[in-house]
Amino acid sequence: MPTKIEKDSLTGTDTTGHEWDGLRELNTPLPKWWLYTFYACIAFGVVWMVIYPSLPGWKGTSGWVAREAVVADVAAAQARNAPMMARLREATPAQIIADPELRAFAIAGGRGAFANNCASCHGAGGQGAVGGFPSLADDDWIWGGSLEAIQHTIRHGIRANESDDQRQSIMPRFGADGLLTRAQIDDVAEHVLSLTNRATDQAAATRGAAIYAEQCVACHGDRGEGNREVGAPRLADQVWLYGSSKRDIVAMISNPRAGVMPAWQGRLDPAIVNMLTVYVHSLGGGE
Amino acid sequence: MSTIEAPQRAKADRPAVTPAADQPLYASRTKVYPKRVFGKVRSVKWAVLIACLALYYVVPWLRWDRGEGVPDQAVLVDIFNARIFFFWVELWPQEIYFLAGALILGAFALFAVSSLFGRLWCGFTCPQTVWTDLFMFVERWIQGDRNARMKLDQGPRDANYWTRKSLTHGVWVLIAAATGGAWVMYFNDAPTVTREILTGAASTQVYFFFALFAGFTYLLAGWAREQVCTYMCPWPRFQAAMLDENSLVVTYRDWRGEPRGKPRDDATGDCVDCFACVHVCPTGIDIRDGQQLECIGCGLCVDACDSVMGKLGRPKGLVAFETLKNLSASAAATAGMAPGAARQKAGMAARHLPRFIRPRTILYAGALTAVSVVMLGAFLLRSTLDVTVIRDRAPLFVRLSDGGIRNAYTVKIVNKTREEAPLALVLQAPQGFRMVVQDVEADAQGRPLLARRADGIAQYRVLVTVPGGQRVAESTPVTFRLLDAGGRAVASTSSTFAGPRP
Numbered sequence: 001m002p003t004k005i006e007k008d009s010l011t012g013t014d015t016t017g018h019e020w021d022g023l024r025e026l027n028t029p030l031p032k033w034w035l036y037t038f039y040a041c042i043a044f045g046v047v048w049m050v051i052y053p054s055l056p057g058w059k060g061t062s063g064w065v066a067r068e069a070v071v072a073d074v075a076a077a078q079a080r081n082a083p084m085m086a087r088l089r090e091a092t093p094a095q096i097i098a099d100p101e102l103r104a105f106a107i108a109g110g111r112g113a114f115a116n117n118c119a120s121c122h123g124a125g126g127q128g129a130v131g132g133f134p135s136l137a138d139d140d141w142i143w144g145g146s147l148e149a150i151q152h153t154i155r156h157g158i159r160a161n162e163s164d165d166q167r168q169s170i171m172p173r174f175g176a177d178g179l180l181t182r183a184q185i186d187d188v189a190e191h192v193l194s195l196t197n198r199a200t201d202q203a204a205a206t207r208g209a210a211i212y213a214e215q216c217v218a219c220h221g222d223r224g225e226g227n228r229e230v231g232a233p234r235l236a237d238q239v240w241l242y243g244s245s246k247r248d249i250v251a252m253i254s255n256p257r258a259g260v261m262p263a264w265q266g267r268l269d270p271a272i273v274n275m276l277t278v279y280v281h282s283l284g285g286g287e
Numbered sequence: 288m289s290t291i292e293a294p295q296r297a298k299a300d301r302p303a304v305t306p307a308a309d310q311p312l313y314a315s316r317t318k319v320y321p322k323r324v325f326g327k328v329r330s331v332k333w334a335v336l337i338a339c340l341a342l343y344y345v346v347p348w349l350r351w352d353r354g355e356g357v358p359d360q361a362v363l364v365d366i367f368n369a370r371i372f373f374f375w376v377e378l379w380p381q382e383i384y385f386l387a388g389a390l391i392l393g394a395f396a397l398f399a400v401s402s403l404f405g406r407l408w409c410g411f412t413c414p415q416t417v418w419t420d421l422f423m424f425v426e427r428w429i430q431g432d433r434n435a436r437m438k439l440d441q442g443p444r445d446a447n448y449w450t451r452k453s454l455t456h457g458v459w460v461l462i463a464a465a466t467g468g469a470w471v472m473y474f475n476d477a478p479t480v481t482r483e484i485l486t487g488a489a490s491t492q493v494y495f496f497f498a499l500f501a502g503f504t505y506l507l508a509g510w511a512r513e514q515v516c517t518y519m520c521p522w523p524r525f526q527a528a529m530l531d532e533n534s535l536v537v538t539y540r541d542w543r544g545e546p547r548g549k550p551r552d553d554a555t556g557d558c559v560d561c562f563a564c565v566h567v568c569p570t571g572i573d574i575r576d577g578q579q580l581e582c583i584g585c586g587l588c589v590d591a592c593d594s595v596m597g598k599l600g601r602p603k604g605l606v607a608f609e610t611l612k613n614l615s616a617s618a619a620a621t622a623g624m625a626p627g628a629a630r631q632k633a634g635m636a637a638r639h640l641p642r643f644i645r646p647r648t649i650l651y652a653g654a655l656t657a658v659s660v661v662m663l664g665a666f667l668l669r670s671t672l673d674v675t676v677i678r679d680r681a682p683l684f685v686r687l688s689d690g691g692i693r694n695a696y697t698v699k700i701v702n703k704t705r706e707e708a709p710l711a712l713v714l715q716a717p718q719g720f721r722m723v724v725q726d727v728e729a730d731a732q733g734r735p736l737l738a739r740r741a742d743g744i745a746q747y748r749v750l751v752t753v754p755g756g757q758r759v760a761e762s763t764p765v766t767f768r769l770l771d772a773g774g775r776a777v778a779s780t781s782s783t784f785a786g787p788r789p
């Protein structure tokens with residue numbers, strides 16, 4: 001309790017009676033408007049709490065919900081993009097690329113759609129991964145790198161069995177089904193390695209060439225150049241979907257693996273498929 | 288404020304408004320009725336007021352031809368398009384530091400001026416002072432001077448009272464509206480936004496800020512007035528750090544004025560206790576009490592006292608812009624002297640020119656110069672065309688079918704001008720490196736031509752390839768250059784080319 005309330009000689013103001021080491025506190029009243037502003041703030045707070053959801057279980061009189069606000073925002077954004085999306089839906093990828101505005105929109109949107117749907121297999125930048133996830137950023141295209149080919153692949157998928165137009169390539173199981181002996185497979189593998197000058201056993205490679213000519217040429221071509229019609233990868237290059245060691249190659253001939261990609265037509269808006277097409281095409285420059 | 292002790296004067300003999308026991312926790316404001324005053328300082332204040340207001344209201348209407356599709360307003364903060372236009376300068380969001388720099392300059396200038404001349408800012412150019420002064424002028428014009436206003440407030444609430452009051456507030460609201468309107472114009476094209484506001488076609492934001500600024504102008508200049516300076520503004524609280532005993536501040540020469548009393552009494556000093564200085568004070572204080580937080584240094588009390596002294600035939604300057612050092616020098620020189628001409632002479636003779644060059648002013652001036660030089664340098668060196676290159680991180684590099692290595696880059700051309708002529712991109716890298724830019728044309732030499740967007744950012748994906756068989760280091764420096772039609776490099780930036788770990 002304040003004890004010694006006295007008048008300060010310099011200012012003529014009363015002290016509060018508090019004293020600290022000889023320092024005394026002046027009792028200067030706050031201005032009234034300050035008080036009223038404080039009351040106004042309290043009143044504002046009360047009104048706010050009534051109108052908005054402020055306490056657990058209290059929904060507020062306005063019915064405002066954060067989630068609905070977000071939904072409304074998303075809807076507004078979609079409405080804003082709707083004309084652009086309509087144009088993207090109608091245009092062919094080539095037309096999109098020819099129109100700078102459409103192209104910029106498609107690439108920006110494609111980047112997001114890619115991250116959501118494709119990146120889990122093909123990597124964030126389309127770099128792919130050894131083991132069946134093709135890189136989309138290189139110049140090697142199993143099914144073709146033209147806009148149309150990319151669009152087709154995205155639409156119908158690969159071995160997804162969801163569409164009649166799906167990409168489908170089946171390599172025989174030369175080892176598992178007993179089509180070739182273990183030694184023959186070894187020889188063919190040497191031959192495949194020789195296509196990129198990596199064979200270590202020339203004799204085996206020569207033996208393998210004969211078997212290759214019989215069994216593999218139809219799909220992979222004379223000199224291992226591959227065939228996009230049937231999705232047979234090029235063997236005479238440096239890009240290896242399932243690994244480039246002899247072991248990897250032997251394994252692929254014996255019991256081939258075949259990756260599956262879903263058909264996105266029907267799952268994604270055609271406009272988004274077009275965006276993805278343009279975006280994927282831009283990653284490695286397409287063809 | 289200084290090491291000099293404040294003149295000891297007995298304030299205690301003023302009666303307490305209420306006894307200590309029932310002193311209220313909250314005090315109502317004592318209304319201040321500043322009296323009209325004439326004089327040198329007042330004239331300067333009028334001139335400054337007119338200049339400030341003219342600047343504020345007129346600047347948004349200045350036009351500046353910028354060409355097609357851009358606002359022709361000389362000073363415009365275009366929030367929607369994220370541009371600041373200032374005559375020939377156009378600032379982008381990443382150059383907002385120029386604004387920060389300008390504010391820092393302003394702060395140092397304020398420090399420097401305060402250390403030399405005290406509260407020049409507060410008393411003459413502060414918007415609160417300027418608009419309050421304007422509102423007081425209207426008040427005086429409609430309700431009369433101090434006495435008339437006091438009488439009006441104490442008198443009956445008759446027709447005269449309500450007419451004058453409503454007229455005053457009406458004019459205040461008009462000024463406030465013009466103020467809020469002018470504020471909005473700094474952010475919108477002035478003629479357009481004026482038409483929109485008047486026709487009800489403006490956006491909610493525009494009306495909101497218009498109302499916000501109009502409302503606060505009315506509230507602060509009409510009602511809050513000196514309370515803004517004493518209760519709300521932080522500046523008076525720490526400006527003491529800038530002032531010292533060599534700063535020019537408004538002071539009462541107590542060595543000359545005291546003891547105050549009747550003009551004919553020989554034993555009294557020059558102050559005749561007429562309260563002229565108190566009545567003109569817009570913050571309602573008595574400058575004879577010494578330096579006070581409430582004093583905004585407007586100098587109106589100087590004019591008031593000077594006119595009293597003039598009428599009495601005594602030398603002016605009883606209240607004056609004076610340094611505290613001189614004040615105490617005079618006080619020391621005249622200590623014990625009887626009032627009169629001799630004391631006045633001795634006091635004035637003891638004064639010295641204020642020391643303008645002092646460590647603190649040198650410091651402030653130095654800081655001011657340093658920041659100015661840096662800002663000016665940054666401004667002159669500021670490029671209107673920038674090229675930035677971001678190398679893809681995922682994948683770091685791509686192996687191509689022939690065994691070659693490819694890196695992808697995103698090249699951005701930031702063009703802060705209206706110039707649109709395309710620029711050729713050239714790559715400076717070791718032999719064998721090849722560059723491809725998607726979907727662009729090439730010039731006669733086969734170099735890709737990149738369009739630059741007028742006042743915008745153009746973005747390109749650039750692929751750089753090293754053919755199979757060529758060895759590449761894990762990291763190779765490369766440089767991208769943009770050449771204009773004449774083959775001159777207008778911008779360049781460097782990056783690296785990533786290869787596999789050897």
Ligand code: SF4
Nearest residue numbers: 568582583585586588
């Ligand atoms: S004391 Fe004098 S200078 Fe200070 S605010 Fe009042 S009139 Fe202005």
Ligand code: SF4
Nearest residue numbers: 558559561562564592
């Ligand atoms: S105006 Fe001058 S003479 Fe009158 S009270 Fe103030 S200081 Fe004294």
